[in-house]
Amino acid sequence: xxxxxxxxxxxxxxxxxxxxxxxxxxxxxxPAPAPTPAPTPSPGPSPAPSAGxxxxxxxxxxxxxxxxxxxxxVSRLPAQASVPNVALGPLSVVKAAPLAEKGVALKIxxxxxxxxxxxxxxxxxxxxxxxxxxxxQVAAVSFTAEGAxxxxxxxLAQHVPAGAVLRFYGAPGTEVVxxxxxxxNSLRQLNESxxxxxxxxxxxxxxxxxxxxxxxxxxxxxxxxxxxxxxxVPQLSHWMKxxxxxxxxxxxxxDQIGWxxxxxxxxxxxxxxxxxxxxxxxxTYQKDSGTYMCxxxxxxxxxxxxxxxxxSGHHCVSTQEVASTVITYWFFRAAxxxxxxxxxxxxxxxxxxxxxxxxxxxxxxxxxxxxxxxPASVVYAGSYYGDGVGSGTSVLGIHNPRGDLxxxxxxxxKGYSSCTMGGNGAxxxxxxxxxxxNMFIVGWQRGITxxxxxxxxxxxxxxxxxxYVVGNLMGGSSSCQNPNGSDHYGRFGRSFAAGIxxxxxx
Numbered sequence: 001x002x003x004x005x006x007x008x009x010x011x012x013x014x015x016x017x018x019x020x021x022x023x024x025x026x027x028x029x030x031p032a033p034a035p036t037p038a039p040t041p042s043p044g045p046s047p048a049p050s051a052g053x054x055x056x057x058x059x060x061x062x063x064x065x066x067x068x069x070x071x072x073x074v075s076r077l078p079a080q081a082s083v084p085n086v087a088l089g090p091l092s093v094v095k096a097a098p099l100a101e102k103g104v105a106l107k108i109x110x111x112x113x114x115x116x117x118x119x120x121x122x123x124x125x126x127x128x129x130x131x132x133x134x135x136x137q138v139a140a141v142s143f144t145a146e147g148a149x150x151x152x153x154x155x156l157a158q159h160v161p162a163g164a165v166l167r168f169y170g171a172p173g174t175e176v177v178x179x180x181x182x183x184x185n186s187l188r189q190l191n192e193s194x195x196x197x198x199x200x201x202x203x204x205x206x207x208x209x210x211x212x213x214x215x216x217x218x219x220x221x222x223x224x225x226x227x228x229x230x231x232x233v234p235q236l237s238h239w240m241k242x243x244x245x246x247x248x249x250x251x252x253x254x255d256q257i258g259w260x261x262x263x264x265x266x267x268x269x270x271x272x273x274x275x276x277x278x279x280x281x282x283x284t285y286q287k288d289s290g291t292y293m294c295x296x297x298x299x300x301x302x303x304x305x306x307x308x309x310x311x312s313g314h315h316c317v318s319t320q321e322v323a324s325t326v327i328t329y330w331f332f333r334a335a336x337x338x339x340x341x342x343x344x345x346x347x348x349x350x351x352x353x354x355x356x357x358x359x360x361x362x363x364x365x366x367x368x369x370x371x372x373x374x375p376a377s378v379v380y381a382g383s384y385y386g387d388g389v390g391s392g393t394s395v396l397g398i399h400n401p402r403g404d405l406x407x408x409x410x411x412x413x414k415g416y417s418s419c420t421m422g423g424n425g426a427x428x429x430x431x432x433x434x435x436x437x438n439m440f441i442v443g444w445q446r447g448i449t450x451x452x453x454x455x456x457x458x459x460x461x462x463x464x465x466x467x468y469v470v471g472n473l474m475g476g477s478s479s480c481q482n483p484n485g486s487d488h489y490g491r492f493g494r495s496f497a498a499g500i501x502x503x504x505x506x
Contacts, residue, residue: 081139082128084142087143107290111286114236120230122232151170156203156204161229162181163220163221163224164220164229165178191320196320205324207351208327260407277408283316294316300504302504310370364419385493385497387434389491391415395440397409401451410447437491439471439490444483448478458471469492
């Protein structure tokens with residue numbers, strides 16, 4: 001008997017309950033203390049995949065090769081420097097805590113036009129340049145949006161001289177994020193090579209900064225005249241929900257944590273799920289003048305290369321323009337079992353955007369590659385791309401419903417479907433047979449899915465007790481009010497054969 005054959009019964013998690021919602025399933029929180037470390041796999045070439053399996057890779061305890069530790073960025077603005085402020089009032093219509101339709105990514109921020117800095121000439125009039133001892137020049141402009149939980153600045157970098165540095169930060173004392181002219185140029189080239197043209201290719205979305213203020217600082221190298229800088233901030237995103245504040249002060253309780261339905265299960269209450277939890281990330285991105293959130297999973301390849309491939313939903317990210325704006329949040333879970341709203345101190349934000357490697361509407365699957373390395377101690381999830389998953393196969397889902405701390409769900413495959421998505425995000429699914437269906441129909445015994453769960457993976461377990469990704473969430477009808485509703489997951493075997501194999505099994 002093949003030791004990898006998938007169980008029809010879920011063993012380790014039979015004792016857990018969960019609630020998910022489409023894009024997740026419906027709508028209604030919490031993670032836990034650091035679980036016991038899993039055994040560290042030996043680095044090096046992996047054995048040939050057995051019967052359609054790619055094994056997971058746990059990096060906990062593995063040495064990080066030659067990664068340079070960079071000093072924390074700091075503002076270079078003199079203490080007495082003048083910083084003009086561009087003030088926006090409250091949103092005309094408050095849309096906090098919007099409920100996502102099934103198959104529609106959860107919207108957490110509204111795009112707002114900034115007329116005062118919409119063109120390079122507009123912003124140039126706002127700068128108040130100060131000359132530093134080394135001959136470089138620095139200036140800053142702050143932006144406030146009344147009532148915002150966080151802000152993300154949309155910067156149009158038409159021309160940034162070589163050696164220039166952009167810095168983003170919120171209120172005094174918060175993290176400073178630095179972006180170089182070389183990074184901006186690389187992102188523009190990536191966008192243009194993927195068919196993104198004009199100003200869209202030159203847009204750079206800064207990090208999310210907690211609170212209602214965000215500052216853009218620019219430092220020009222010696223000998224560069226400010227007139228050479230062609231920079232504008234035509235738009236910002238006004239967030240109604242925040243992630244960054246929870247990351248910056250994880251020991252504090254936050255009202256914004258806990259938006260998920262009460263029937264969701266805290267992943268930190270099930271220590272056996274730690275490896276899968278460490279492969280899952282919450283993500284946010286800019287799309288159609290708004291900020292949205294989904295969930296994704298870090299995927300291993302057959303070479304154990306630690307390339308940060310990230311599986312999520314096609315309806316979340318399907319173009320390079322959007323992929324370039326992605327931010328991922330790792331270990332975004334509770335500090336302990338039912339310890340929400342306090343966040344795991346290991347929670348880490350990865351900026352820099354992603355590369356769109358593959359996207360596939362029939363299975364609602366997208367494979368991204370992070371432009372920066374994944375954090376230490378993550379798990380690169382294993383996957384199964386064979387035909388052994390069918391009706392009755394037990395599955396486990398891990399996700400961030402409504403952008404909340406990680407939850408999990410336990411259920412089983414009930415059948416197959418073929419789904420399409422309308423322009424308004426509504427999912428139209430028809431039942432199908434195993435040969436024709438690109439989706440698994442999943443019913444939950446414990447837990448559900450909600451908006452924000454979209455793109456998250458389901459895992460099936462082999463007789464050897466190993467768990468493998470077998471699908472990713474499109475949407476469905478499960479909710480705390482409708483726990484018996486069904487959710488639809490793109491079949492990983494189908495998306496693998498359609499193109500993901502070129503990246504995970506080259």
